[in-house]
Amino acid sequence: MADNGLSYATLDHERMTRTGFPEVIFCPGKTDGQIASIAASIANRSPLMLATRASEGAFRAVQAQLPDATYDATARIIAWHREALPKVGSVAVVSAGTSDGPVAAEASVALACMGNHVSEVHDVGIAGLHRVLAHCELLRTANVIVAVAGMDGALPAVIAGLTTKPVIATPTSVGYGASFDGLAALLAMLNACPGGVAVVNIDNGFGAACIASRINHAVAAAAEAPLNAG
């Protein structure tokens, strides 16, 4: 039923033209074999291939098909490029606590794969405000900021009060009890008092990277072709 010879997947090979990025493989619910076959099919037609929430087993299956594929175990991302994308602009990825690291890593690794310069700042939660205040310069010069936090989810609001740049709030499931697996952080971020914050799904580092990359590329493109955007 699908034109690529896979009975379980209808690949969307034109997505790169339409949206600036090829289809990405979301691994949960797919077998390692399915992941490897879809990866090979994407790599056949696109200059890059990304698989998120990937296990080491999935990576080994992909590697058998695409020997140049790489794997970041913290970010759980398998990546393959025909040739590396040039990096543009500037995205800051800021996280509240060490436990938020894997989600921040998913955002950072995906942003790098998508051709963005990335700066990372970790463990600057609001329990010690001086930690985030020490990075004001970075927050003001990045084109967009990805702010990752669990528990009270207060970091993006604090950052939005310190900068004029868009803040992509990324709640994590770090916490327990009435954090309800990240719901508390999600709601706090949706209700952030300062303007300039929008929110992605819980633990969705990749989703934060997608919109941050779109913003950063829009800015970078304007810098290259200023007549169209200003």
Added chain:
Amino acid sequence: MADNGLSYATLDHERMTRTGFPEVIFCPGKTDGQIASIAASIANRSPLMLATRASEGAFRAVQAQLPDATYDATARIIAWHREALPKVGSVAVVSAGTSDGPVAAEASVALACMGNHVSEVHDVGIAGLHRVLAHCELLRTANVIVAVAGMDGALPAVIAGLTTKPVIATPTSVGYGASFDGLAALLAMLNACPGGVAVVNIDNGFGAACIASRINHAVAAAAEAPLNAG
């Protein structure tokens, strides 16, 4: 059935001895007449009477029975004292936004009625951190801080990171949409990263006053009779 001649209420006249404060009238669901009768019965046996969430109509009904009763329209509290309680210690009531004012007022008025010195700081939400940072001295010298906020509910956590004193977080229903009438603020406060925060019910300025008064009186009592508490 009740020893006070009221068929709809069994007053708890010993509560002042047992808990340090007499029974308080929670007005919603009671008629103005019921409120006035209960108020008169309490005033008959206790040195003070408080009614919360009271309308102006309830106040007029109480006033007909207790001409010295007073009413704070913002706090919606009716109060009556045989003689004013001496004020002790120091409680800070801090609110995030002007819309949180009625809940902060309920806390402040109740604290004053309960015999506490109260300092108020308003409209110092986290959108402009310098506003709360300007009050660090107060936050460090009060015996206890009542922190009132709606929307993202981040203020108590920020305050707890700036002081060694207990913080009573008071969520308000200020907000809309995914604030879910204060649920977002409540959850954020329950998940506050810094230690030193405990939470009362949404819009429960009176409840915040109750525990803050207990803390402040415990501290003040220790200052008066240091041998028992240290």
Added chain:
Amino acid sequence: MADNGLSYATLDHERMTRTGFPEVIFCPGKTDGQIASIAASIANRSPLMLATRASEGAFRAVQAQLPDATYDATARIIAWHREALPKVGSVAVVSAGTSDGPVAAEASVALACMGNHVSEVHDVGIAGLHRVLAHCELLRTANVIVAVAGMDGALPAVIAGLTTKPVIATPTSVGYGASFDGLAALLAMLNACPGGVAVVNIDNGFGAACIASRINHAVAAAAEAPLNAG
């Protein structure tokens, strides 16, 4: 306690420098008199003043202080400028149904006040896909798209699949029953399959405008000063 002579508000007059926009008045929970006083105080020091969720009564109170203030009854926004901001870039505001109009209007009016060129497309929900497909050119040339929808909340995901630009999804409380006042749309948008979507609070047209304006201004600034951003 506040340096501006208002006992119920601590204005944040430096916010414009810090975040590119002055403090905005969120009207619910404030009296008309409070709104007018805060508005006058902001206008005294800032080049513009905005009040959201404002009633006609609040407008009349503000107008008594600031005769040049204007009111958009659909958007429920009171605005006052010392002089109009120059408009830059391009933001598209797209709504799914006529009932979503007030939220879309809040976003459009706020964006215009913040100095953004705005294009509006209304009533292009997914029940008739050809309606949104007819606007692909606009979706691809705007610097950022605000997509407003209630009920199934599917419009932002469909738009994100058609463009490379960032999409700010804005759920509305339009619907009934299991829409749970916009929760269904909010969750659908947070789970949008295509990348490039971030979400603001339910009915939060103003919040959508804030982040869209930050993005659009970042792009426009890059077009003016390409060396810093690319």
Added chain:
Amino acid sequence: MADNGLSYATLDHERMTRTGFPEVIFCPGKTDGQIASIAASIANRSPLMLATRASEGAFRAVQAQLPDATYDATARIIAWHREALPKVGSVAVVSAGTSDGPVAAEASVALACMGNHVSEVHDVGIAGLHRVLAHCELLRTANVIVAVAGMDGALPAVIAGLTTKPVIATPTSVGYGASFDGLAALLAMLNACPGGVAVVNIDNGFGAACIASRINHAVAAAAEAPLNAG
């Protein structure tokens, strides 16, 4: 207590006459031995036997009693027929992503067992609208469409806007974070803007098959005996 010699089950052997289909075994919470005994008892009196959410262990236990039973590991269905039912009409089963495959398979396998012609289309989620648009002809000629999707749950609404046929929306638990195990997709489907959609429980491919089969059989019966239905 039960007339079939099973102490833990009261079989409903008349259900086929009453509802057109015999009782089906829902395996979770039953031991393999219980499943096999109930299966044998049903097969004793009915022309077919189905067990859903069945493990391989349950299949082996059933096979020991009914050697002709078959097992579909993706759909997790054990089936046994005295003789295959003739297939009638036409049902389309359409899924949004590869991860939705098991639920779509449960629907497809059950539909085939119930005597329906089935067409399957997979991986046509709304991130690339052209994928589903390519199947419009099928959507318009099937008697009923089962539309399976997780995450944003937008596929059934899009399909309902493209056809005059009834759409049985089947949410899946595919997703993470604020998908809340399929709740987001369920709510989105219940709020689908276009008419013509009704919804079954999350991951309930079998339930979708039941109602789709009833619809398809009603249509097919009308084609055979047109006087009663038109």
Added chain:
Amino acid sequence: MADNGLSYATLDHERMTRTGFPEVIFCPGKTDGQIASIAASIANRSPLMLATRASEGAFRAVQAQLPDATYDATARIIAWHREALPKVGSVAVVSAGTSDGPVAAEASVALACMGNHVSEVHDVGIAGLHRVLAHCELLRTANVIVAVAGMDGALPAVIAGLTTKPVIATPTSVGYGASFDGLAALLAMLNACPGGVAVVNIDNGFGAACIASRINHAVAAAAEAPLNAG
């Protein structure tokens, strides 16, 4: 921006061809004037016009434009036909209690407008099973059954156990307390034990009518042209 001269609506005049029914006006959130203008525009190009959740005021505004429009105050539907649709097939609308009447009426009136023969049975909730059992013949001969219930929502499951026909379960917000405005009935219906049930949104009598009409028309069409559907 819209080709029909309405700035707030983009009408979908091809919907009748594509889905068998023209666009319907959902009145909440629209002014009476907007409703009347949209109604006139639809009536200009389509053979029928429906507006749901309509107030009497909206009806009077529509009537000024379309004098032949009719209004059912229980169903809250405004209808206008260039000429009445011929009625086909058979749909049963069954409700559990008198309080469910308005939702059942919305379904019945909409079904009649859409050209379906409708039979109504009211007040046959499960507290007295004999009431629904008395209608078994009707339940078995209708092409599809719309089952409307609030509170425990058990009626559709009971009906599905008595017939081979598809059951469209329609939860209502009738109830109080832990009915949570129809959530209890909605969940009960999604978890109905017998197969053959699918569910629409709470109080969505119109949505139930839409899918029931699609089913009934598919059956009736097969009776007219048996070769295509069987």
Added chain:
Amino acid sequence: MADNGLSYATLDHERMTRTGFPEVIFCPGKTDGQIASIAASIANRSPLMLATRASEGAFRAVQAQLPDATYDATARIIAWHREALPKVGSVAVVSAGTSDGPVAAEASVALACMGNHVSEVHDVGIAGLHRVLAHCELLRTANVIVAVAGMDGALPAVIAGLTTKPVIATPTSVGYGASFDGLAALLAMLNACPGGVAVVNIDNGFGAACIASRINHAVAAAAEAPLNAG
């Protein structure tokens, strides 16, 4: 701190006098050793000892202390009696499906231990009404009925419509998706249309037994000493 030599438990040895039944051990969260020690301490002073939600390991630990203890693996109850209680009255335990068996068993075994005559009827869910209708005589002669069901939770309401006796509705977590681990059944039961139903916690067979036993004993006591109760 405890008078029984256990540092982790303050036993309530007077509970039998006060409430008619000794303290029962709820095993989850306790180690096998703790369970055995508490069991021995209870057995030392009470004529019977019950432990619920008990694993086989817990049973072996108890048996080492109380060799006469017995274990029902389906009900997960450890029981020990100094001498068996005489059985009185009549309680019916009715379950909807085979998967509800363990909860029904917990109720039945506990009721027997508490000295009640118990009749069991299983697998009589509403998908086939004739199954429960066949037991009307039993439902009308028992002193109280425990009705156990998951999924749609409709069985207790149906039973309450068939009898004059009190019905203790016991929801189970049997189901999937939007059953939300028994929430759907719980809500349906709380909203049961017929009078005469009260509800216990999800999967709480023991709790159902407690109140049913109190009711049955009250009836039986009245039969023995009719002057006090009638």
Added chain:
Amino acid sequence: MADNGLSYATLDHERMTRTGFPEVIFCPGKTDGQIASIAASIANRSPLMLATRASEGAFRAVQAQLPDATYDATARIIAWHREALPKVGSVAVVSAGTSDGPVAAEASVALACMGNHVSEVHDVGIAGLHRVLAHCELLRTANVIVAVAGMDGALPAVIAGLTTKPVIATPTSVGYGASFDGLAALLAMLNACPGGVAVVNIDNGFGAACIASRINHAVAAAAEAPLNAG
């Protein structure tokens, strides 16, 4: 369609025989006229008629048909008897606070109408335990206790620890914020630690009366005819 000449209601006149009590009119969602007609129809065939959640307007409409009908404004119950039922047994209705009064009144009035002796105790919430402890004798001699409470919902658990009789816990919507209109009390009651508690819907005083009456009548019947029940 209905044998009683009412098009909107199918009365269940045999219910009294089957369940010991005739059908009761739940007024919300019904017009005053509908209520009066149904009341007259019930009174025509049954010895008593009850309507709950009734407004004064509904009462006046009923009174025009049944001049002997009575109305309790606190309980919001309209009652009519051909002749008063003899009263049997003993039910205690206990409420935690004055604001819970209307729900307790609904239970008490309904119980009296159903032929039960009722004792009432009000305003004995757990803030002052001595208030409820003073009524232990009553709690131990009633055949069944209806315990009504909002807010923390702790009263039924405390009562169940003091008596051997069944406790029907009745949560009320009294409270605010995180009481979520009675959800907090409902959940607390479902999780009551002591055995012997079962729960009815929030604010469902009538439902509590129904099951309490069934229990009390079962006990009273056993006292009259001891051979059948013990």
Added chain:
Amino acid sequence: MADNGLSYATLDHERMTRTGFPEVIFCPGKTDGQIASIAASIANRSPLMLATRASEGAFRAVQAQLPDATYDATARIIAWHREALPKVGSVAVVSAGTSDGPVAAEASVALACMGNHVSEVHDVGIAGLHRVLAHCELLRTANVIVAVAGMDGALPAVIAGLTTKPVIATPTSVGYGASFDGLAALLAMLNACPGGVAVVNIDNGFGAACIASRINHAVAAAAEAPLNAG
């Protein structure tokens, strides 16, 4: 990026000065190696180090770096002190059931580490009120009470009615079904009728210890330096 040579953590070494307690390691989501490195870094600069929710594996990793570290397996806390803190004041930790033990232990161990005298009372839930009443003297003389309970969460409210001291309510996830992992207890505590209660997150024994320690130290400090606090 961090000044301590750890790439994944920005330690907040000034926190002890600012808040009276150094940063504490929340272990979930961190590897044993990360925990050990952070622990060593904290111990390098602070007089004490605490890690909560720690596994035995984490303890062994920390012990390799800090041989004097200790581990409480029930409380799951790793502690290290350069020298033990002097203990002051008096905190009571009271728990409702044996299953609540680990949360109570987390509170007790943390309080001891923070330099507080601690008294523990266990298993005094409200099913037997005499158990908690036996400890009234302790409840009245402690400076603050930590009350730990799952299920119905009623213990803190009962305690607050018996004392004038502040009560820190600590809900646990002990329970099942509609306890929703501690949500029932959390809500009950937030709605406690008596004043004087504030609440921490579910299972958050450490958080309860933090605020209780702040309160106890404030009281103890006042006893030492009475002039500032009274």
